[in-house]
Amino acid sequence: MIPPSFTYRRASSVDEALDLAAELGEDAKFLAGGHSLLPLMKLRFAAPEYLIDLGRITELSYVRDEGTYVAIGALTRHHDVNTSALLAAEIPLLAHAAGQVGDPQIRHRGTIGGSVAHADAASDLPAVLLALDATFVIRGGSGTRSVPAAEFFKGIFETALEPGELLTEIQVPKPASPNAWSFQKFTKRAIDWAIVGVAVQSDKVALVNMGHTPLRASAVEAALASGASVADAAEHAAEGTGAGSDIHASAAFREHLARVLVRRALEESRSRG
Numbered sequence: 001m002i003p004p005s006f007t008y009r010r011a012s013s014v015d016e017a018l019d020l021a022a023e024l025g026e027d028a029k030f031l032a033g034g035h036s037l038l039p040l041m042k043l044r045f046a047a048p049e050y051l052i053d054l055g056r057i058t059e060l061s062y063v064r065d066e067g068t069y070v071a072i073g074a075l076t077r078h079h080d081v082n083t084s085a086l087l088a089a090e091i092p093l094l095a096h097a098a099g100q101v102g103d104p105q106i107r108h109r110g111t112i113g114g115s116v117a118h119a120d121a122a123s124d125l126p127a128v129l130l131a132l133d134a135t136f137v138i139r140g141g142s143g144t145r146s147v148p149a150a151e152f153f154k155g156i157f158e159t160a161l162e163p164g165e166l167l168t169e170i171q172v173p174k175p176a177s178p179n180a181w182s183f184q185k186f187t188k189r190a191i192d193w194a195i196v197g198v199a200v201q202s203d204k205v206a207l208v209n210m211g212h213t214p215l216r217a218s219a220v221e222a223a224l225a226s227g228a229s230v231a232d233a234a235e236h237a238a239e240g241t242g243a244g245s246d247i248h249a250s251a252a253f254r255e256h257l258a259r260v261l262v263r264r265a266l267e268e269s270r271s272r273g
């Protein structure tokens with residue numbers, strides 16, 4: 001399918017991208033890897049008049065050690081997150097999960113910032129970053145602000161980003177026990193989106209595709225904090241969630257999967273950490 005026609009503009013710096021966004025207004029959208037936006041345009045779910053291509057902004061592609069946290073530029077490709085030696089050592093959950101996104105072609109084009117900004121509850125990295133208590137750095141016409149992951153995902157494909165604002169960096173605190181992680185992704189085929197997914201870092205648990213946004217499994221975390229066993233805590237995995245039914249799974253099956261996958265994830269993270 002062919003997307004509706006649009007005017008293509010290319011930014012070569014963050015400042016230029018922000019200037020273009022201010023000039024073109026709400027009819028413009030940023031284009032990063034294009035692996036979520038272009039399919040939506042082909043299906044006519046999105047029809048921006050202008051695309052501002054961020055792909056040549058090399059200043060936003062990096063993985064840096066900042067002491068207590070790792071800073072990742074928004075345009076860093078999934079492949080580069082997956083193969084980062086720094087992330088493998090300090091935040092292996094994130095490195096591993098980036099390697100579970102789609103297939104190699106998608107991982108070489110898609111960006112971590114695009115995945116976060118798109119905010120699909122079925123995406124892997126938003127839930128992983130929620131479990132890791134990441135912070136998102138946003139630049140706009142009025143300056144720079146930082147938003148914790150817990151406050152960033154607002155609703156279906158809706159985030160704290162205002163029109164014209166650019167997500168520039170993802171800051172991920174280094175976990176005290178980096179090896180206490182697990183990522184469980186239940187799919188029909190290896191390259192598919194998760195029917196349900198679970199990210200665990202120590203006793204922090206987040207869910208993929210169990211509601212309108214990525215979710216923390218708060219009832220599981222509370223049970224663990226009050227001394228429940230892994231098996232008992234995992235029974236709370238579907239509490240406070242809003243799983244939907246579709247051609248892949250019913251809501252009841254998703255809730256069952258959440259309980260099973262949370263138990264597996266907690267067991268695996270404890271055996272590693």
Ligand SMILES: Cc1cc2nc3c(=O)[nH]c(=O)nc-3n(C[C@H](O)[C@H](O)[C@H](O)COP(=O)(O)OP(=O)(O)OC[C@H]3O[C@@H](n4cnc5c(N)ncnc54)[C@H](O)[C@@H]3O)c2cc1C
Pocket residue numbers: 029030031032033034035036037038039074075100101102103106109110111112113114115117118122123124125161165166167168191192193194
């Ligand atoms: C066949 C297929 C399979 C996939 N499988 C998976 C999967 O298993 N798991 C998974 O998690 N994902 C999957 N994806 C999605 C993939 O990870 C996308 O690459 C990602 O979700 C979006 O990143 P992108 O860089 O391509 O963003 P784009 O498509 O370029 O942009 C997405 C949205 O974010 C906005 N945006 C992008 N960058 C910024 C920024 N820096 N600041 C502000 N707004 C921005 C854009 O304007 C647009 O609205 C799949 C995609 C395809 C096509």
